[in-house]
Amino acid sequence: MTASLEASLEASLGAPLAEPLFERAAIIGLGLIGSSLAHVCRRKGLARVIAANDLSPEVRVRAKELGLADVVADTIEMAVADADLVILCVPVGAMNAAAAAMGPHLREGAIVSDVGSVKASVLAALTQHIKPGIHLIPAHPVAGTEQSGPDAGFATLFLDRWCIVTPPESADAAAVAKLIAFWKGAGANVEIMSPAHHDLVLAITSHVPHLIAYNIVGTAADLEAVTQSEVIKFSAGGFRDFTRIAASDPTMWRDVFLNNKDAVLEMLGRFNEDLTALQRMIRNADGQGLFDLFTRTRTIRRSIIAEGQETPAPDFGRRKP
Amino acid sequence: MTASLEASLEASLGAPLAEPLFERAAIIGLGLIGSSLAHVCRRKGLARVIAANDLSPEVRVRAKELGLADVVADTIEMAVADADLVILCVPVGAMNAAAAAMGPHLREGAIVSDVGSVKASVLAALTQHIKPGIHLIPAHPVAGTEQSGPDAGFATLFLDRWCIVTPPESADAAAVAKLIAFWKGAGANVEIMSPAHHDLVLAITSHVPHLIAYNIVGTAADLEAVTQSEVIKFSAGGFRDFTRIAASDPTMWRDVFLNNKDAVLEMLGRFNEDLTALQRMIRNADGQGLFDLFTRTRTIRRSIIAEGQETPAPDFGRRKP
Numbered sequence: 343m344t345a346s347l348e349a350s351l352e353a354s355l356g357a358p359l360a361e362p363l364f365e366r367a368a369i370i371g372l373g374l375i376g377s378s379l380a381h382v383c384r385r386k387g388l389a390r391v392i393a394a395n396d397l398s399p400e401v402r403v404r405a406k407e408l409g410l411a412d413v414v415a416d417t418i419e420m421a422v423a424d425a426d427l428v429i430l431c432v433p434v435g436a437m438n439a440a441a442a443a444m445g446p447h448l449r450e451g452a453i454v455s456d457v458g459s460v461k462a463s464v465l466a467a468l469t470q471h472i473k474p475g476i477h478l479i480p481a482h483p484v485a486g487t488e489q490s491g492p493d494a495g496f497a498t499l500f501l502d503r504w505c506i507v508t509p510p511e512s513a514d515a516a517a518v519a520k521l522i523a524f525w526k527g528a529g530a531n532v533e534i535m536s537p538a539h540h541d542l543v544l545a546i547t548s549h550v551p552h553l554i555a556y557n558i559v560g561t562a563a564d565l566e567a568v569t570q571s572e573v574i575k576f577s578a579g580g581f582r583d584f585t586r587i588a589a590s591d592p593t594m595w596r597d598v599f600l601n602n603k604d605a606v607l608e609m610l611g612r613f614n615e616d617l618t619a620l621q622r623m624i625r626n627a628d629g630q631g632l633f634d635l636f637t638r639t640r641t642i643r644r645s646i647i648a649e650g651q652e653t654p655a656p657d658f659g660r661r662k663p
Numbered sequence: 664m665t666a667s668l669e670a671s672l673e674a675s676l677g678a679p680l681a682e683p684l685f686e687r688a689a690i691i692g693l694g695l696i697g698s699s700l701a702h703v704c705r706r707k708g709l710a711r712v713i714a715a716n717d718l719s720p721e722v723r724v725r726a727k728e729l730g731l732a733d734v735v736a737d738t739i740e741m742a743v744a745d746a747d748l749v750i751l752c753v754p755v756g757a758m759n760a761a762a763a764a765m766g767p768h769l770r771e772g773a774i775v776s777d778v779g780s781v782k783a784s785v786l787a788a789l790t791q792h793i794k795p796g797i798h799l800i801p802a803h804p805v806a807g808t809e810q811s812g813p814d815a816g817f818a819t820l821f822l823d824r825w826c827i828v829t830p831p832e833s834a835d836a837a838a839v840a841k842l843i844a845f846w847k848g849a850g851a852n853v854e855i856m857s858p859a860h861h862d863l864v865l866a867i868t869s870h871v872p873h874l875i876a877y878n879i880v881g882t883a884a885d886l887e888a889v890t891q892s893e894v895i896k897f898s899a900g901g902f903r904d905f906t907r908i909a910a911s912d913p914t915m916w917r918d919v920f921l922n923n924k925d926a927v928l929e930m931l932g933r934f935n936e937d938l939t940a941l942q943r944m945i946r947n948a949d950g951q952g953l954f955d956l957f958t959r960t961r962t963i964r965r966s967i968i969a970e971g972q973e974t975p976a977p978d979f980g981r982r983k984p
Contacts, residue, residue: 346667347982435950459900484900487977488964494977503899533896543889546882548900553941554875555901559960561867561930561937568864574966575854578824579780579805579869580876580908582973585964587901592957599945599953609882610942614935616882620874621931624920629756632920636913639880643809643906645895652903656808656815658979661668 351498355529358387363524365390368425370418370440372396372405373591374486375457376431377495380410382528385497395421396492397432404492419447427524430456430468435597438467445471453477453517459544459594461508461537463601469510477517481507482540483530484548490591501529502650508537545605549598550613552587553606556595559588672819676850679708684845686711689746691739691761693717693726694912695807696778697752698816701731703849706818716742717813718753725813740768748845751777751789756918759788766792774798774838780865780915782829782858784922790831798838802828803861804851805869811912822850823971829858866926870919871934873908874927877916880909 367389369376376394383392394411395418396402405414415421422428422444432440437458448454454472458464458480465480472478485503487494505525509518522532535543562573562581573581599606623631646652653659688710690697697715704713715732716739717723726735736742743749743765753761758779769775775793779785779801786801793799806824808815826846830839843853856864883894883902894902920927944952967973974980 351982484897486900489977498982504896506897543893543897544900546886546889547894547897547902551879551901551905553945554879554938555904556957556960557938557941558872558875558934559963560941560956561934563959563963564937565867565933568867570963570966572864573868574963574970574972575825576805576827576864576868577967577972579807579865580872581868582964582967583876583904583908584872585960585967585973586979587904588957588960589964590957590961592954592961595957596950596953600948600950603945603948606945607942610938612886613879613882614938616885617875617878617931617935620878620881621928624924624927627921627924629917629921632917633913635881636877636909636911636916638884639877639906639909640913642880642884642891642895643903643910645891646898646903646906649895651895651898652906653981655981656810658907658981660974660976660979660981661672661819 351501354501355382355385355498358385359527362387362390363520363527364388364427366425367392367427367429368421369394369411369429369431370421370444371431372401372410372492373431373490374494374499375483377405377408377410377492378497378499379429379431379457379495379528381495381497382500386527388524388527389427393421393425397436401492408492410492410495418444422447424449426452428452428454430454430458433594433597434458434460434464434601435593437464438471441468441471445473448473448476450475451477453479453521455479455481455521457481457483459548459598460601461540465508465510465537477514479507479509479513479518479521480537481505481521481525482544483525484544485530486590488586488589498529500525503530505530505532506535506540507532508535508540541602541605542609545602545609549602549606550609552590552595553599553610554613555584555588558584672822675822676703676706676819679706680848683708683711684841684848685709685748687746688713688748688750689742690715690732690750690752691742691765692752692757693722693731693813694752695811695815695820696804698726698729698731698813699818699820700750700752700778700816700849702816702818703821707848709845709848710748714742714746722813729813731813731816739765743768745770747773749773749775751775751779754915754918755779755781755785755922756914758785759792762789762792766794769794769797771796772798774800774842776800776802776842778802778804780869780919781922782861786829786831786858798835800828800830800834800839800842801858802826802842802846803865804846805865806851807911809907809910819850821846824851826851826853827856827861828853829856829861862923862926863930866923866930870923870927871930873911873916874920874931875934876905876909879905
């Protein structure tokens with residue numbers, strides 16, 4: 343991002359709130375999402391005190407150096423004590439252990455949420471550790487980059503992106519409204535969805551795209567007829583686009599596939615059926631069939647740009663610096 | 664691209680040549696590649712006169728308005744008359760007709776080249792229309808954006824990208840050297856390859872990536888369980904990346920698949936085998952297998968960035984303007 347673009351995005355975040363929404367927000371896990379959340383919490387004054395914890399001592403040291411939070415606690419218990427908002431920003435597979443560790447230490451009336459890319463399994467894992475009297479409201483901000491760790495975060499990550507909130511049926515309406523206000527304060531749009539529908543939607547808009555990106559990068563690396571050096575040199579023909587999402591955090595993505603198995607396999611089945619049909623069109627030299635598909639797909643990008651979810655600049659506006 | 668980035672790229676093109684390489688370059692077809700070639704020819708003084716033609720009267724009118732060439736000829740015959748360099752920038756499926764039309768009008772000793780994304784079938788198509796005494800040397804600059812037409816071109820498109828030159832065995836060494844000097848003058852790096860190997864390399868670095876991008880965008884558009892509006896809203900989870908190359912020119916890409924059938928089907932077979940293995944890992948909850956692949960793919964992007972073929976900026980440096 344260039345400096346001027348960055349400044350204009352930063353300005354779009356708007357003024358800090360007159361009064362914080364929460365007294366103490368605890369951010370658990372300081373990767374890309376957790377550190378971005380810490381930045382925007384401070385920038386927008388969403389919480390009076392920002393507490394944080396990460397399982398890794400190195401990350402905690404780095405978080406202190408970066409000044410990400412008011413308190414970087416050495417344990418998850420210390421981070422959540424007295425917090426009226428707790429957001430778990432750990433990989434989906436680590437949610438259960440984090441919830442078990444913090445469960446007994448949560449304050450009555452606190453809101454507990456998360457940012458996991460899978461919602462049904464996370465809800466099931468968290469439910470067993472969260473006592474009655476605490477508001478469990480899972481959520482998922484659909485935003486990110488291919489970078490990871492506490493240095494990767496920035497305050498505008500969620501700006502104009504969608505955050506999907508998946509409250510259990512029994513959820514307290516006021517608590518849900520407060521969590522929605524929090525995400526809107528962070529610059530996001532909010533949509534309410536059931537966990538199961540979330541998992542199906544994300545399977546096609548995020549999980550299967552990542553899977554096929556990882557797959558083609560793996561295929562290209564393993565060829566004998568084409569060297570890795572050739573793949574790298576001539577990657578500007580399209581391949582390099584796929585390497586971006588195939589450079590995402592391996593732990594996070596392993597957990598996504600293990601925890602959204604059914605929806606991913608279902609969407610992958612549809613992808614495979616369609617690919618077989620396309621393969622047959624090529625084999626049979628069905629030029630009209632290919633042309634029709636390639637024309638139809640073009641219009642989808644136009645809609646994504648029109649809805650503000652993508653840059654209109656050719657080639658994503660990228661060039662070598 | 665921001666204005667300052669554009670200015671710095673433009674400066675990287677360097678000073679115009681002291682003496683043009685060619686007296687008259689004829690550019691046939693004024694889409695993204697043809698119009699970019701016209702821009703850089705003028706900017707770098709690669710030819711004393713730039714002549715051009717496009718089959719479409721609307722494109723010819725627009726080319727005149729844009730001042731793309733010194734002469735925008737009404738027919739291909741008029742464009743190539745007296746040219747010592749002719750570059751066909753038409754879709755691969757239109758090469759045969761273009762070569763047939765211009766063949767009898769080519770000047771003795773001229774170099775005839777092209778920019779097609781497939782080389783074996785193009786060489787075969789051109790050979791039958793090019794008389795002895797004319798130097799036929801196919802080439803393929805591996806560069807582009809998802810945009811098309813005479814307005815899409817820009818002078819720095821080929822800067823630091825690779826141009827693959829595939830001379831026939833009988834090619835005149837001096838003519839090959841002159842075409843290489845032309846592409847280097849346009850800012851590109853040059854690699855020599857056989858047409859068959861080119862087609863295999865591009866099948867994995869460009870053609871199959873486009874095919875699976877077109878395919879997943881089609882799959883997502885056709886789902887009943889997830890609406891098109893949901894696909895668009897939540898596309899920032901990864902899907903939107905694929906829509907860029909799935910927005911590329913349908914005619915160009917139809918022709919690529921029809922003309923590189925064998926290599927595309929071979930590489931697609933490898934992709935499918937690997938995807939089946941990945942699908943099985945998910946079904947069997949093989950977390951280690953997934954983690955290992957996702958770690959390996961991460962390093963390939965680093966190499967592409969290190970080799971100057973990709974921006975190091977997170978998320979391609981894109982954000983809404």
